[in-house]
Amino acid sequence: MSRMFVPGPVDVAPEVFAAMSKPVLPHRSKEYEAIYQRAAKKCEDLFYTKYRVFIGTHSGSGMQETGIRNLVQKDVLCCVNGAFSDRWYEVATSNGKQADKLEAEWGKAIEPEQLREALKKKHYEAVTIVHNETSTGCESPVKELCAVVKEVSPDTLIMVDAVSSLAGTKIEMDAWGIDFLLTSSQKCIALPPGLSLAGTNDRALEKAKTVENRGWYFDLLIMEEYRIKNSTAMTSAVTLVYGLDFQLDRIFAEGLDKRFARHAAMSKRVYDWSLERGMEPFADPKRLSKTVATIKNTRELDISKLNAFLLERNMRIANGYGSLKNKTFRIATMGETQMEDVEKLLSSIDDFMK
Ligand SMILES: *Cc1c(COP(=O)(O)O)cnc(C)c1O
Secondary structure (H helix, E strand, O other): OEEOOOOOOEEEEEEHHHHHHHHHHHOOHHHHHHHHHHHHHHHHHOOOOEEEEEEEOHHHHHHHHHHHHHHHHOEEEEEOOOOOHHOOOHHHHOOEEEEEEEEOOOOOOOOHHHHHHHHHHHHOEEEEOOOOOOOEEOOOOOOHHHHHHHOOOOOOEEEOOOOOOEEOOOOOOOOOOOOEEEEEEEEEEEEEEEEEEEOOOOOHHHHHHOOOOOOOOHHHHHHHHHHHHOOOOOOOHHHHHHHHHHHHHHHHOHHHHHHHHHHHHHHHHHHHHHOOOOOOEEOOOHHHHOOEEEEEEEOOOOOHHHHHHHHHOEEEEEEEOOHEEEEEEEEEEOOOHHHHHHHHHHHHHHHHHH
């Protein structure tokens, strides 16, 4: 019974809360280290990587900063096509890096040809790409973009933010050649907010060794030093890691491919519903997100009134992001959400429109 059709934080299953309500263990104890190691191993399967996944005690934005501070000494190319990709650019410049923007109109993806041209003009140490722009409901063709980087500028590292899609859509870190892949706990993984995960390959760690002023809290080399001892340099978010350990079992019990298919079917249902009612998706039809549908509000629904109406039925959706407020609305179909929840939501919106 999912209620929150917002793109994070999402509903958390009661069983997950129960798994988290265990006595807090010291983070430097054999018992905790065993749980931590087990959870980290399962994360590797979720990321389709043979390398490693760091578990951060902060939200996903901290991993955007980690990537910038560790993998870029000077030049980085930021693919910007919405609010979260633009934030990554700001993270880069505010950390003193020379970031260039490669831009696409909101709702469009950066296409492979566009990236090819940019990489031919100038050499970059790294590129940043947001896989699923939560502000516009647009999915980037990350696999194809990675192939372009490998072809034109093979030593350029690839950083991907998959905060609103990893665990909801298939993203194969090693096969696609992503060097640094990040996500947060409170979206498709359906845990409470507070954890972030970053798949990091050997090439990324080698690069970090050459980068100055990595800081301390976000230093990948310190993280690695402790990770191999099944621990963290600072206090771990112990109860959230219990939840992660438990939730990953639930995710694998469902089966990753089944889970991805469930999300694709639910988002398609939302798009079909909106088109039937004369409202188009905001994003490029060939790049539609499978976890958050962003719909043009061409029927000029009063979104705050709609949400007040939905709240009486214990549900809520998200308004458009930033300047897209009221011009669009967003229906996320992440985490625990099931098709029957989506049907209930859509029929309630129909009731509101009557
Ligand atoms: C939510 C979101 C973020 C920010 O993540 P936090 O966990 O809130 O720091 C970054 N990128 C994308 C694509 C997001 O959807």
